[in-house]
Amino acid sequence: METLEYLLSIDINYIAVGLIALFFTLEHVLSTQFPFKERGKHFWNSLLFQVVFLIGNLFWAGFFVFCIEWLNQNEIGLFYMLEFPLWLKLILGILILDLGTYWFHRISHLSPLLWRFHRVHHSDTTMDSSNYFRSHPIEVLFWFGSAPILMSAIFGLDLFTIGVYFLVLTPFLVIEHSNLKFPAWLDKTIGLVITTPNFHKIHHDQDQHYTDSNFADIFILWDRIFGTYKYKPAEQVKLGLEEFDEERKQTFWYLIRSPFLRD
Numbered sequence: 001m002e003t004l005e006y007l008l009s010i011d012i013n014y015i016a017v018g019l020i021a022l023f024f025t026l027e028h029v030l031s032t033q034f035p036f037k038e039r040g041k042h043f044w045n046s047l048l049f050q051v052v053f054l055i056g057n058l059f060w061a062g063f064f065v066f067c068i069e070w071l072n073q074n075e076i077g078l079f080y081m082l083e084f085p086l087w088l089k090l091i092l093g094i095l096i097l098d099l100g101t102y103w104f105h106r107i108s109h110l111s112p113l114l115w116r117f118h119r120v121h122h123s124d125t126t127m128d129s130s131n132y133f134r135s136h137p138i139e140v141l142f143w144f145g146s147a148p149i150l151m152s153a154i155f156g157l158d159l160f161t162i163g164v165y166f167l168v169l170t171p172f173l174v175i176e177h178s179n180l181k182f183p184a185w186l187d188k189t190i191g192l193v194i195t196t197p198n199f200h201k202i203h204h205d206q207d208q209h210y211t212d213s214n215f216a217d218i219f220i221l222w223d224r225i226f227g228t229y230k231y232k233p234a235e236q237v238k239l240g241l242e243e244f245d246e247e248r249k250q251t252f253w254y255l256i257r258s259p260f261l262r263d
Helices: 002-008 011-027 039-073 086-110 112-122 139-154 159-177 182-187 196-203 219-225 253-259
Strands: none
Touching: 011 039, 011 159, 039 139, 039 159, 039 253, 086 112, 086 139, 086 159, 086 219, 112 253, 139 159, 159 196, 182 196, 182 253
């Protein structure tokens, strides 16, 4: 428990940067899944999204903590009606938060307004670990950032549980976007329950049939249960979205404005 508390005391952004540095290096050393050009330029465009996110998070983080603490102080949520040992509360909390994110993610594909923001993440015609950064800050802060608040209001999750969830989630988000080859046997074993990198690459396929699938971040089990699981060999995936194939539409400045532009 002390080790877990120590890890939670580290800013999750430092952990993410460390993981990206590791996998970005591995992508230069090991065989990559997809061909890649101008990686420095690509990394820079992705990094700019993180800079804007961090600026916005200076304001959002305070509001987020206030909401969770208020809910906890007023003992709102199902967990306050039941007695759970800490270890079970953490496991259930991770499952609940991942399920909530699954539905928030799925809705972002169904809603035309939300999709205009979410497609920024899907627009990339290449992929590497820096894709972890490449999401529109408005979507990350105000849409996906609301999922833990809602789950806390329903189930009574506290900041410690939410922190553990993000600690588990972050490596998944980095590894799932890394441009590395992963063996198919992973998909047939742990892939029965856990989201593998190959499954998430399918989610980034340009074919909308596959784009609208494999929404889960940690547990692919949700996709299997709710009928959104799909599979194709990762080497057959064509990344990106057709409307973003032009090079000028791959720049940070265009992408940050794209939800507000008429297509």
